[in-house]
Amino acid sequence: MLGIGIPExxxxxxxxxxxxxxxxxxxxxxxxxxxxxxxxxxTSNIEESISNTDEDKE
Known part of the structure; x- marks a missing residue:
């Protein structure tokens, strides 16, 4: 992820x-x-809102 190992x-x-x-x-x-x-x-609420908006357009 960030490249942080155990020593760091x-x-x-x-x-x-x-x-x-x-x-x-x-x-x-x-x-x-x-x-x-x-x-x-x-962020999950935003993603859910975006997916609901996409479903409404279809």
Missing amino acids: LILILVIALVIFGPSKLPEIGAAIGKGIREFKKA
């Missing part, structure tokens, strides 16, 4: 741990997860 992922997590500290990481992870879920829901 570990480096990113270590940098995040140093910057934000261990107490903030769960909050940040939850916020990122919620944002990704909302983005996926919005």
Whole structure:
């Protein structure tokens, strides 16, 4: 997908741990997860709307 391997992922997590500290990481992870879920829901709604519009034209 993005070409991120295990070493890069570990480096990113270590940098995040140093910057934000261990107490903030769960909050940040939850916020990122919620944002990704909302983005996926919005894109699926858009795709559904487009397919419904295409079906109406036929």
